[in-house]
Amino acid sequence: MSALTRSLRSPRVLIALVMILCILCCAVFAGWIAPNDPGDQNLLSILVPPVWAAGGDPAFPFGTDSLGRDVLSRLIYGARTAMLVAFFASLGAMIIGTVLAHISGYFGGTVDWIIGRLVDVWMSFPPVILSLILMVGLGVGLDRVILAIILVDWTRFCRVLRSEVLVVTRHDYVAAARLLGFTHWQAIAREVLPATLPLLITLMSLEMAIAVIVEAILSFVGLGVGANQPAWGQMIADARQYVYQSPWNLLLPALAIFFTVTAFNLLGDGLRRTLDVRLSESGR
Amino acid sequence: MFALQAIDLTVTAQIDGRPVPAIRALSFDLRPGKILGLVGESGAGKSMVGRAIAQLLPPGFAVAAGSLLFEGADLVQMPPSRRRALLGRAIGFIPQQPMTALNPVMTVGAQFDEHLARLGKGGRAERRQRAIAALAAAHLHDAGGLLGRYPHQLSGGMLQRVLIALAFSSNPRLVIADEPTTALDVTIHPPILRLIAEMQREHSTAVIFITHDLRLAAQLCDQVVVMYAGRAIESGPARSILSRPGHPYTRCLQLANPTMHDEQRALYVIPDQMPSLRQLQKIPGCHFAPRCPLVEKRCRSADPPDVAIGADHRVACIRAADASNIVASSGETAAPEISARIVLQVENLQKRYSIGDALFGGARIVDALKDASFSIAENEFVAIVGESGSGKSTVAKLLVGLEPPSGGRILLNGEDLNDPSSRGRVRRAASVQMVFQDPQSALNPRRRVASIITQAMEAGSRHATWDERLARTKELLAEVGLSADFAARLPGQLSGGQRQRVNIARALCNIPKLLIADEIVSGLDVSIQAQLLNLLARLRSELGFGMLFISHDLSVVRHLCSRVLVMYRGEIVEQGPIGTVFSDPKHPHTRALVSSVPPDDPREPWPALKLALAEERAKIWR
Numbered sequence: 001m002s003a004l005t006r007s008l009r010s011p012r013v014l015i016a017l018v019m020i021l022c023i024l025c026c027a028v029f030a031g032w033i034a035p036n037d038p039g040d041q042n043l044l045s046i047l048v049p050p051v052w053a054a055g056g057d058p059a060f061p062f063g064t065d066s067l068g069r070d071v072l073s074r075l076i077y078g079a080r081t082a083m084l085v086a087f088f089a090s091l092g093a094m095i096i097g098t099v100l101a102h103i104s105g106y107f108g109g110t111v112d113w114i115i116g117r118l119v120d121v122w123m124s125f126p127p128v129i130l131s132l133i134l135m136v137g138l139g140v141g142l143d144r145v146i147l148a149i150i151l152v153d154w155t156r157f158c159r160v161l162r163s164e165v166l167v168v169t170r171h172d173y174v175a176a177a178r179l180l181g182f183t184h185w186q187a188i189a190r191e192v193l194p195a196t197l198p199l200l201i202t203l204m205s206l207e208m209a210i211a212v213i214v215e216a217i218l219s220f221v222g223l224g225v226g227a228n229q230p231a232w233g234q235m236i237a238d239a240r241q242y243v244y245q246s247p248w249n250l251l252l253p254a255l256a257i258f259f260t261v262t263a264f265n266l267l268g269d270g271l272r273r274t275l276d277v278r279l280s281e282s283g284r
Numbered sequence: 285m286f287a288l289q290a291i292d293l294t295v296t297a298q299i300d301g302r303p304v305p306a307i308r309a310l311s312f313d314l315r316p317g318k319i320l321g322l323v324g325e326s327g328a329g330k331s332m333v334g335r336a337i338a339q340l341l342p343p344g345f346a347v348a349a350g351s352l353l354f355e356g357a358d359l360v361q362m363p364p365s366r367r368r369a370l371l372g373r374a375i376g377f378i379p380q381q382p383m384t385a386l387n388p389v390m391t392v393g394a395q396f397d398e399h400l401a402r403l404g405k406g407g408r409a410e411r412r413q414r415a416i417a418a419l420a421a422a423h424l425h426d427a428g429g430l431l432g433r434y435p436h437q438l439s440g441g442m443l444q445r446v447l448i449a450l451a452f453s454s455n456p457r458l459v460i461a462d463e464p465t466t467a468l469d470v471t472i473h474p475p476i477l478r479l480i481a482e483m484q485r486e487h488s489t490a491v492i493f494i495t496h497d498l499r500l501a502a503q504l505c506d507q508v509v510v511m512y513a514g515r516a517i518e519s520g521p522a523r524s525i526l527s528r529p530g531h532p533y534t535r536c537l538q539l540a541n542p543t544m545h546d547e548q549r550a551l552y553v554i555p556d557q558m559p560s561l562r563q564l565q566k567i568p569g570c571h572f573a574p575r576c577p578l579v580e581k582r583c584r585s586a587d588p589p590d591v592a593i594g595a596d597h598r599v600a601c602i603r604a605a606d607a608s609n610i611v612a613s614s615g616e617t618a619a620p621e622i623s624a625r626i627v628l629q630v631e632n633l634q635k636r637y638s639i640g641d642a643l644f645g646g647a648r649i650v651d652a653l654k655d656a657s658f659s660i661a662e663n664e665f666v667a668i669v670g671e672s673g674s675g676k677s678t679v680a681k682l683l684v685g686l687e688p689p690s691g692g693r694i695l696l697n698g699e700d701l702n703d704p705s706s707r708g709r710v711r712r713a714a715s716v717q718m719v720f721q722d723p724q725s726a727l728n729p730r731r732r733v734a735s736i737i738t739q740a741m742e743a744g745s746r747h748a749t750w751d752e753r754l755a756r757t758k759e760l761l762a763e764v765g766l767s768a769d770f771a772a773r774l775p776g777q778l779s780g781g782q783r784q785r786v787n788i789a790r791a792l793c794n795i796p797k798l799l800i801a802d803e804i805v806s807g808l809d810v811s812i813q814a815q816l817l818n819l820l821a822r823l824r825s826e827l828g829f830g831m832l833f834i835s836h837d838l839s840v841v842r843h844l845c846s847r848v849l850v851m852y853r854g855e856i857v858e859q860g861p862i863g864t865v866f867s868d869p870k871h872p873h874t875r876a877l878v879s880s881v882p883p884d885d886p887r888e889p890w891p892a893l894k895l896a897l898a899e900e901r902a903k904i905w906r
Binding site: 171172173175176178180181182190195 | 730744794
């Protein structure tokens, strides 16, 4: 049974994939699903409660915020922001981290020392502060958020993967490939990378969860995607002032973040259990 | 009264929800002060006996029937608290891996003290005296200083002595030694065995000695039980089993083992391998029948009964009388003419490592290889023997180019191999190949066999088509004696011997001039080893490559190679034709190596077991 079919049989992975699919649908089809324009301000109906609360308006199923914008539509468009950040930030961090980890672990020696110290120095900055400083320097915007997260989080991939690369590189089959005439790059790409891929996929799904949280934090402090683009962190920040009048405005985006992060963590955990050779072999 | 008596002991394993016997109706008697050898290849169930005594069976295994009487009390039936009181006190254990048997974060002294405290032996000072006395009795020098040391500061041989001292410190009536020398260097084997024998005599302890080596068992043990697939197929006095084996398996095993002293003879090849527990269910009748040269129709219908063929000598075979007629067919091993043309010439090869932190100081230079010079002719098999850490594997790494030499030259057909350009590397890849020691680690678990053995065809800028590769796969599989349907398998689906064949096939893909084989048969059972040795000899006559065969097993080396290099601490201390070097060793280390091989004839004394103590002590304290 291949690793892929094995992971698809794991209930964790299945549940997580269904959850992520829901969020993805919201993100992709936001224009069709959302009942209102997320930026439309109805100053006549501000802070309308959700339909299930007293005084709700069916036109705004989840109510409106302090500027009269539809909360449901903003949540759906917010999913688009969250998914874009989650995917591209983790992809970028994965690429930088993976390349450096393979170079570091495979060649060892001085290269390994330099990359290792670079990661050490990088990781000694508190990640949120570092991303805030980066955002101040880079300015707001979706692409800047993604860049900031990549620049902060590549170290996570680098450090974890490097030790895995070290273990794989010590196997005789990597040496054997070199003896058969493989170049270093061929040996890394065809012998080492396939063995580190399961860990890489697992890390990437966990990194997506982290990226969603970091994006929410940055948007919360107003250094995120920018005012014209709906984001969950921003919605929480807006709702903070009116938390006593309309608690739902704060709870709903928080729930959306919780739902997304849980989905990615569940996926990561499920993949780790099914893809990790050591775990799955001992269970067989 | 017996020290240990097994009566129809049956251990079953749960396979696919059904119980399958892993040990079938095993019976033996062990008298106090005697040594019983349990001999068999891996999977025979010999270690399971030791585990059954300690009640440390792996998950899914259980004693289903029979009894194990320790001085009359059944270890299987007795309450766990009573059994725990016996283990470690009346019953001692000597482990297979001394390096991992002690707690690495506690000193030897603390662990010894803990053990003695558990036995309830006096106060702290008295326990210390007892520990020192026990270590001194195990011929460990400076026992007092040793107590303050940590396990990693001791060599494997010293650790095994500590563990033997520990096992005997409680005056046990029974000691179980599970392959106590397998993990150690060959030159340490005789002194460790001698120590076990000495302690056993001194304390008149009964010992169960578990081993895969028939010759060694014959030298050390009084009684021997040969096991195959969970059944005792032959049991009796050690010497009579080796001189007159009654079971075809025992006889074949004996013939599959290369000899150290007799005339060179062909190795007997037992086809296939020991059936796994799952396969066992499908074999009716005698479990050895599918591999047996004497098999008849009635062998396959019923399990053979035990027959007595001598005093106390019992065999589970209906054709016991004919077992001695089995002979190894000669023919395949006619050694080809070795041409005078030199393929490999190594001149003053050196390798230095710097150990420690180069940046913050404390680095120290270690000479892994000092001035090695030798040559290999076309078609010639040359062996390197030596202990671990003698520099054998360093030579291999330098020759194949996994590491650059610190000095000296490697000439292949007259051309210097240490040309760092990519052209030089490609040339080297085409002419020098290596077969790795550990087939588990040497085969990428994600590639299929076809992709592994034709891996050379995807190297560099060459892009062979898949059809070309499949065609070559077919040829190579036939060459190493595997059927064509192996091409689609993954390494995880192969047995150890099959993996090593794939490993060899991969090295042969480009038809190299020189093959470097690093301990390629050391982890394998005798019958699989014989198959591979015969395969290498056949491949040489077909393909005509030279080989550098690295090994610690002198009888294997003697069988396969014509010349030998003896390495000791990074130096080649002796080299020459095998007959000369082994029959008249000049260097003390060569002498130690040669004497560490037990003689083939069990009646012949093994001088190494009777070594003078002083010499023995000098050896450990090298």
